[in-house]
Amino acid sequence: MADRPFQVLVLNQIAKSGLDRLPAGAYITGKDIAQPDAVLVRSADMHAMEIPASVQAIGRAGAGTNNIPVKAMSARGVPVFNAPGANANAVKELVLAGMLMAARNLAPAQRFVQELDAAHPDLDKTVEDGKKNFAGFELAGQTLGVIGLGKIGCLVADAAIKLGMNVMGYDPEITVDAAWSLPAQVKKATSVADVLKNSLFVSIHVPLLEATRNLVGSDNIRLMKPDAVLLNFSREGVVDDKAVVQALGAQQLGWYICDFPNPAILGNPRAVALPHLGASTREAEENCAVMVADQLREFLEHGNVANAVNFPQVSMGRESNWRVAIANANVPNMLGQISTAMADAGLNIHNMVNKSRGDMAYTLVDVDSPVADGVLAKLRAIEGVLAVRYLPAQS
Template identity: 30%
Template sequence: MAPKVLISDKISPAAVQIFKDRGVDVTYEPDLGKDKEKLAAVIGQYDGLAIRSATKATDKIIAAATNLKVIGRAGIGVDNVDIPAATAKGIIVMNTPFGNSITTAEHAIAMMFALARELPAADASTQAGKWEKNRFMGVEITAKTLGVIGCGNIGSIVAERGIGLKMKVIAFDPFLSPERAREMGVEKVELDELLARADFITLHTPLTDKTKNILSAESLAKTKKGVRIINCARGGLVDEVALRAALDSGHVAGAAFDVFVTEPATENVLFGHPNVIATPHLGASTNEAQENVALQVAEQMADYLVRGAITNAINFPSISAEEAPRLKPFVELAEKLGSFAGQLTETGLKGIRIEYEGAVADMNTRALTSAAVAGVLRPMLSDVNMVSAPAVARERGIAIEEVRREASANYESAIKLVIQTEKQSRSVTGTVFADGKPRIIEIKGISIDAEFGASMLYVTNTDQPGYIGALGSTLGQAGVNIATFNLGRTSPGGDAIAIVQVDGPIANDVVEKVKALPQVKQAKALTF
């Protein structure tokens, strides 16, 4: 029986044809996604659901989707899909992470030109019958400094276009290696230097806890007077209220925004300012981009439903159905080892080496490596998935190395992750026990035995009497309940490590109190 796919949003007719050509029974109802009740009533008939942004694949829709195996989003954002609910039901969620890149980059460049020459205001004035030639005095782009915040897939295209326009391009991106920066012809700088030097600032980073309000009131105060700011990435990267104040004072000469904190943005603090250009989230809105993502999602979904191949999955690596049961616990181990290392990485990342020892070395290590790299990158780049992670790493010049060894010294299988930053090397090793749970067995050469927990505290310290009591008292006084407490050390009085699993998140002020203990070198709250 042919698999059945429902397309519930407006997608290129060419995508419908791809499904038909691959032997998929496809139903095209482009307005169905807007009616939750009707969608819930029919979704149980289908193996696949192809959507854009109008359809909301909520937990209720997913609960009604008794036969659904895959949801395909034509585009990068999957905010309209309840991914945990889909994962719990074994539904693969796919997107097309790179189909809109050129279109979005070109929109940012167009916004930069519009800002430089005040094109929207000049057009409105001229069409109103005025001839205000002296009013619209623009600035040249040539020889100006373009500051790119986030130099990944889209940011690197913008940087390349900026260089073609004879601009001086500087970039802030913790994951951009110096080698990759030189290859691109951009100068890698820290954020404060970018703020101080850039004539134009363009943002191309996902919205995460670390990037939210990356252009805050404090950051905007560090910019050059007369700077122009472009945001075609995500609303929330810039403090809109602070930016309005900087525009009103004249410190910021202009801003061009395609994205806003609240969308649809029918009103916004930036609206109405004469030096603001606003567009309604048009970054991906070209015929070419819409066609590209539609064709990609159709091909990916058909490949999965007909052949079992998984591509660009948000919630599962690229592995076959036969491999899944054996690989699953090791995928979880690799991702958590990566997350552990990624949450501890503060400086620029140069390389990731994954060493497979024992039985795991004979498995599909490509999927495991993707999981590990995704874990490393996700604390900074929230929209990285297990499939896109290797490509994202390549864009930033991060070297990925796999090493396989036939035997492990003490375990049937072990995975060792080594992170090389601009300042240091860090390693963590783990294994999967018979219970299927991933565990940490070594950190920086120090033996330890610790399960992963939802909330953990990682502390490095000197091995001295009284330290454990002081740490326990500090956590106890803060009302933090310890679930497990695991210790390791190099030698008596030498370097030591504590991994503490606790009930609930640890507040920043508690971490600061732990850091203030005399023996502590480093303390970090981790979440898994």
């Protein structure tokens, strides 16, 4: 058990249902904690922030972690947790709203009505005469292409099928869980280009990485149908907005619906930008807060790792009162050195699990007797060890 309550710095408004998962007495949460054990964050940019050396974990109450210096935290052996899928239903519903906005010309139609003169004697006639300019089409029978088949992409595909749409999907790195949840009716696309050429609607659901930056841009946007609708509720940067504006102006694209206003698209009559509403529902905010708080607590108290973007998934049930958690570079003979250091101290290893992910490896070790500070210091001195935490069982 920790000799004091865990202290968690909260950088944004986090749903109370999430903070309530960190029990009073065992945890202190607040915005003015100087030496926190962990950080809870939503949208605050942590790149310019001096993150105290006391920080053992960071939890993002959402999916993306672009606002967190993940690489720097990895070098310190600090996991960065997120909440994948917790906001999936909220984003799915907004994608459906975006498709309907484009198909039924709802944005210009609403502007038309908003500009009407309520006192005009021929208001009804003006409405009837004007509505022909906003005639749209139905979603049923149209083809939706989904790029990225994680939790959100799968939900979008399933919802579209239930609306009578044809769906094709592309994700070269689809997980086994996602593949199982993907409706059988989804046609497999062979590439991003395949999706763009054959879909009237294209919805993107990928993280922003160097490999996905400008995933849809000047090189491939010309492949889309001239009346196609491009939807980006993923991340700003996966679509080249300047290329989109050029395509809209040249009538090589019908609509661009996104969640990321920026100067390139603001004011364009064929672009609808929402103020980053994807996860802005009460339910999504609560789901994200609860999920990431549970993950932080499990790590701080037991060293278990679930949904960290820079650590492997590791979970080991307690089989002794004394546990050591070690983050280290994924290089040969680390386990041998860890085991030797413990054996030299007369510690018997009761249970051990070690997993790796890229350059990062993580080890949990349960031993049969208390671990002295000198042993922990010896473990920290091993070249390649990034962080060592001693986690005796809570009383």
